[in-house]
Amino acid sequence: MSETTVRRAGNRVFVAAVVLACVWVLVPIYLLLVNALSAPAEVTGFPKRFWPSFDLASIRFFLGFRGVTSALWNSVQVAVLTMVMAIAAGAPAGYALARFDFPGKQLFRFMVVMTRAFPLPLLALPLAVLFIRVGLDDTVLGLAFVHTTLALPFAVLITYSLFSGIPYELEEAALTLGCNRVQAFLKVVLPLAAPGIAASAVFAFVISWNEVFASAVLTIEHRTLTAFLLQSLDVSPLPLKFAGGAALVLPALGFIFAVRKYLFAMWGIANR
């Protein structure tokens, strides 16, 4: 076998792997879309059409289903609260990691990642008990607290890499040009970091939007969309499941796609 044949064979394996990975991700999303945009009769029927009929009956049925709109509203509230709290706590931590040397810095970075090592089911029950005791159970705020805990490590790491990418010299230049530390941050660092911070906020939003376990355990009356769908999954008709699935996946997908370059930066793959 010559060298070119080997290389060609290797290429083929690579292409096949890429195609497989794409199929793995895209086919479920495709099915979700097709069925969500088809009339209920088509959803249960067979064979399927390649293009959906763009019949909005399923969506309409989904939105008209009792409890869906309030669950959707709860999801939005929790996600927005999570986003605000994760950035409010995460961005200053990321800034501190990027700019200052302090005792225990390495340990702190490690602990930030460690928070993801505890499985949520393990924490959910004690949390539920605690929340009932302090009166946070079944509230949007209580759930947002839990989601903030989940989103915080990412907020810290993304903003850390973001602030590290902005030379400290720029802040020092601002200091010599008449700024105090706060002004230097607001006038120089913030404008440069703003797009990345927005991306990090969107990521926190998506984490909360997609989270199902804590939502299911910690809420009863005020369920988020994920928890609501999980609860009514086996009792609801097929069109509802597809429309609900699409309603969950699409915003998350769109947001993540929009901010992808900043999320890559978090792992040091690319920066701008």
Added chain:
Amino acid sequence: MAEIEIKGVAKVFGAFTALHSIDLTISDREFVVLLGASGCGKTTLLRIIAGLDSPTKGEVWIGGRRVDMLPPRERGISMVFQNYAVFPHLTVFENIAFGLRMQRLAQAEVTRRVTRTAEIMHIEGLLKRYSGQLSGGQRQRVAVARALAMEPDVILMDEPLSNLDALLRLEMRAELKGVLAASKTTTIYVTHDQVEAMSLADRIAVMHGGDIVQAAPPVEVYRNPAARFVGSFIGNPPMNFLPAAAAGEGCWQVAGLTFDGPRADLPQIEFAIRPEDLHPADHGFLAEVRVVEPLGPHILVTATVAGVVLRAVLDSTLALAPGDHITLSPVSDRIRWFDLNTQKAIA
């Protein structure tokens, strides 16, 4: 009036002492260059004067005011950074105007000063651009213009030319000298480039290991190095050093020759001579040529004298080859002596 006084400034980073105890007085409108190899503490000293670092000990006075406890913005300084630090999210105009806007100057005054400094730095055509659309040399000009627009008492420059290519550096050097002289500010300029230091400075402060070993006008630093380090650091090629042995009252034996030297009872001293102060003669050091490097007008000859390497800059008409023997005589009033124990020059 902006005289700068540095009194006993020391800086310790953990176990590392970056500055021992620096004393330096810089007069109003003087151009002082802090010169030294990397790690000698020159940038640390500049940052302490700027207020970006605080001294562990000592005082900094600018214009008769003690400033070491003040933040940078209250010191009447502006600074030009090594990597220019031009704000990427602002246009060139807004970069230069940044400090003026912080002072809440009227728009007319801001425009006037930005236009004027942009003209001085020849960047009036770039005012609408962003830093990403500029070359390194243009960014450098913006950084200097931004510092000048503040009309500061003191301009601090941290290796401002080190990121430019050789030709541009030469051009900017001459231009900076003119611009800074016209601006009538006191300037402290940090560099590791001795040619830059020589050509710009009114006075060079040579730093080594966290100390200022000599602060003197360029020619003085070159001709009369106060310490062995200064002689070996300044000059390309550097000074030659040969061991000397006592040979009676005020007489010293160096590589087989006897010279009049310091009248002092010192155990170990060295004889020093600049490479261009050695000339071929009938009487002198017996040298064996190792390497001959033509430099155009001169040749640089590396030779050994009594086992010690010696460099001489000689006329290029001289036909020399490795292995040749030559007699080199030092210009007698250019001979310097150093005490090996203190590493200092002997007067």
